[in-house]
Amino acid sequence: MTRYAAPGAEGSLMSYGARYDHWIGGEYVAPARGGYFENPSPVDGKPFTEVARGTAEDVERALDAAHAAAPAWGRTAPAERAQVLLRIADRMEASLEALAVAETWDNGKPVRETLAADIPLAIDHF
Structure with a gap:
């Protein structure tokens, strides 16, 4: 059975930022x-990072950004959008073990x- 070192520990496949x-x-x-x-x-059971605590203001900011980006993405040719998604899948596949350990x-x-x-x-979904 393979044992994986904790994130940030010597020999770990994954590390996280502090925040x-x-x-x-x-x-x-x-x-x-804030x-x-x-x-x-x-x-x-040990904390390994800190994560931003979102509020309604953060959700509104994210929605505004998504609505602003939507027209350009919608005008992007389907084949080009597919290539973007395939590149994401390729990057995920290249980092499969590290992503799996991070998820665990x-x-x-x-x-x-x-x-x-x-x-x-x-990866298949992408």
Whole structure:
């Protein structure tokens, strides 16, 4: 049985930043009210990063960005949109094991499931 080191530990396939903001409009954006919360891993119960705490203002900002981007994406040729999605799938496939380990540390599901089912299915969806 393969054992994976905790994120950020020596030999780990994954590392996380100390804190993550919202990803809105193609950039990281601090939460409107400045709130963050610790994200503990179900694997060991220890926090491994902090995550922005979203509020209605953050949702509105994200919706505004999505509505602003929609017309350009809608005018993009279907074949070009397909290529974007295929490139995402290729990047995911190239990082399959690291993504599976990251998913396991985040949600506690056994890595054999994230490695053999969850991430491959996500790749297939793209």
